[in-house]
Amino acid sequence: MASQEEELEAWCGRLLTSLELEDTTVDVGAVLQLASVAAHTVVRPAAPLTTFIAGFAAGLAAGSGQADDTAAMGAAMRAAARECKNYGETGDTDDH
Template sequence: MTETLERWSASLARELDIADFEVDIDAVLALAGVAAHAVLRPAAPLTTYLVGYAAGRAAALGEASGEEATARASEIAAALARSLER
């Protein structure tokens, strides 16, 4: 599974013209898992999308590096999901 996800991630990153960005697949899947279990399963893709958007925005505004912005947004999302755990 990991090899397939790595290939998919690299291919998609190239197509999106962000090939130089390294995706931490394990971190993305862990965050998706927290959202899916604490909120609802459909919260997983929504959460990862919003975290990516927020991180990209923060990095574009110069508020943090891409990695720092991603880590911060992920922490916020995971904490919120855990606080709403059903």
């Protein structure tokens, strides 16, 4: 029986292949950490929304040539994590 980590890695590989992104490297642990931060500082359903938006932003940055894939994803994930932490510290929901 595969561990959860093994299952996630296998799923990630399968999904990347299905989307014709086989050469893309995904740091599953970093994505899960971002999801955890979002879930615990905003609300639980913010986890998939946050990771989707970060990935979308990274894809736009990489696709437009602003950064390579790795740099674009790192920058998007750091920005998203920063916003989650700021949201959790201020509790400000007026702008969201």
